[in-house]
Amino acid sequence: MLIIKNLHAGIEGKQILKGLNLTVNAGEVHAIMGPNGAGKSSLASVLAGRENYEVTEGEVSFQGKDLLDMNPETRAREGLFLAFQYPIEIPGVSNINFLKTALGEIRAYKNLPPLDAKEFLALSREKQKLVEFDAKLVNRSLNEGFSGGEKKRNEIFQLAMLEPSLSILDETDSGLDIDALRIVSKGVNKLRSEKNAFIIITHYQRLLEYIVPDFVHVLANGRIVKSGTKELALELEEKGYDWLKEEKEQEATII
Amino acid sequence: MGNDNEIIDNIANKEYEFGFVTDIEMDVAPAGLNEDTIRYISAKKNEPEWLLEWRLKGLQAFRKQQLPTWQNFEMPEIDFQKISYYAAPKSKPKYDSLDQVDPELLATFEKLGIPLNEQKALAGVAVDVVFDSVSVTTTYKEKLKELGIIFCSFGEAVKEHPELVKKYVGSVVPHSDNIFAALNAAAFSDGSFVYIPKGVRCPMELSTYFRINTENTGQFERTLIIADEGSYVSYLEGCTAPMRDENQLHAAVVELIALGNAEIKYSTVQNWYPGDKDGKGGIYNFVTKRGICKGENSKISWTQVETGSSITWKYPSVILQGDNSTGEFYSVAVTRNKQIADTGTKMYHIGRNTRSRIISKGISAGEGQNSYRGLVQVGPKADSARNFTQCDSLLIGDRCGAHTFPYIESKNNTATVEHEATTSKIGEDQIFYLNQRGIDSEKAVALIINGYAKEVLNQLPMEFAVEAQKLLSITLEGSVG
């Protein structure tokens, strides 16, 4: 589904991703962990097509197409979804109208007719239930005055509505209390299928107890420095990231 | 004044002198503003003596007035003597078919979903005799008549209801109010007149759009709306379709009078030609709009969506004379390219327990300049008066400007005056967020703008609100990126 090869990218002249490789197949859940400032959000931004990042080297193929060649809305319509670390507020734009527009655009791209009001409402109800999203928030202005946790949960509701093939969750767990975390995880687990894939960026192993990943990667210094299974997450939780640095330095001296 | 007739005769002769032969040419006065022109206009309209006198007073006031200097833009030069102050209401259609009309204009009509016949009317194309809205208009008129509602052209009102016109014209905006109001008093062409009788709730939105004979009342329009005790009326001015006009200066006057327990809701969508990218050729929209809440518990509400004109300069105001009366002002003003808007409102609290609410939303893009100017005045008798002002500015890009000039003058310490102001930018983050959900930047901006202006758009009658929403999106197309 997603093949990242030797990706180099930077912002404002500062190199952040330095030769990153990652392959994600349909049906898989990948967790990406790593210290603050390692470039995890940057990776998500580059994949989603944020303009201020400059890709200097490497390639990314998404469902067989050149991802880097597409503008952000096309990437979204192709099925790439980013649950933002810091969801933005848009005053006066109702959540539900926004979603109707978004879904309409995505469907139009796939040559599907727009849903009529009734169908859309039914879909919205179904997804609200699936991810246990508060009906009151559905009709409010997009993220305006939402608590941190409500914003994160709204991202998951949107994810459920838009049914992307690849979802990137950027620290969706931070700012969630344990109940909310369980609800969000339950939602994601219900949405998992053979056809879609998830990249879950997180600091904490805690989330991975609820959403069990197939692979865990450590991102440090702009590269994936270690990959493993969910046991790696536990190891990271125990030891922190410093031992990785040492390992890397050793590696460097050997070479 | 004894030699009025002589002068009229003179002008009649002059007409001949100048070789006015065909019907159409005969109905255009020579350019220039002087007593002769005013008498000519008045005579052409068969106006009563008192109205002519009033016009002449307007002319005198005009001559004594100077152009203001306090506005937040450079005043364009206007040669008042080059303007032709009278053109007959019926001029020939400019085009024979839509094929001859600017395709860009037609494209905009398409986007707004305006029916073909109306497109023709708006673009100045000859319309078939059987124009759909004629029959609509007839039924409409009959219904109003049954209720005793008067809705006609100003000229008709002068003939049919002179006592009402005489009593109220200039009672809210005096002939000497400001230079453009004075000019209008002297030379007003035509306009609308509305009277809602006691206790009557006007069952439909009144709109000039439905009044026959409204074309080309344009340049110096005069509107007078009187809501008698306990009545209600909602009035719509303008339309969302782009309006072109050869006259560059528009100096209209609108007067609203709400008697006890009456309510007037006045909505405007202004989309006059804004000029080209450099602002050349656009309309100067210098309008004086004022209402008076004369009786207790009366209410006047102004709502405006201003997207057109190269300069929009107006302050729809309310004089809150009756106790417990309410004044409201809801405004969205968009400026882009080199457009300028200096707009806002004045709320004069005179009566006790009077309330006013001001919601102003400025949107500036390109090199557009947007100024909010508002005055809240509380008189010594206005015990417990309350005002709330919310004044927001939204910037798109970094070459545009937003300015706010709130003035508060309170002579009563029981009054509460609240003012909130915000300035925000459409952020790249907001647009990217929407992009990431499959929405392109054009649509993203439209969503954000309409969300921002929602509080004002919600005040418009339903269909109008939908059109105004589309208009905002179209106006700002291409301004981000």
Ligand SMILES: Nc1ncnc2c1ncn2[C@@H]1O[C@H](COP(=O)(O)OP(=O)(O)O)[C@@H](O)[C@H]1O
């Ligand atoms: N807009 C920006 N301008 C300059 N540097 C940035 C910007 N955004 C992120 N960075 C830098 O890029 C690096 C990676 O940040 P980020 O991707 O947010 O890390 P993570 O998500 O792993 O904590 C950090 O050093 C951060 O300071």
Ligand SMILES: [Mg+2]
């Ligand atoms: Mg981050």
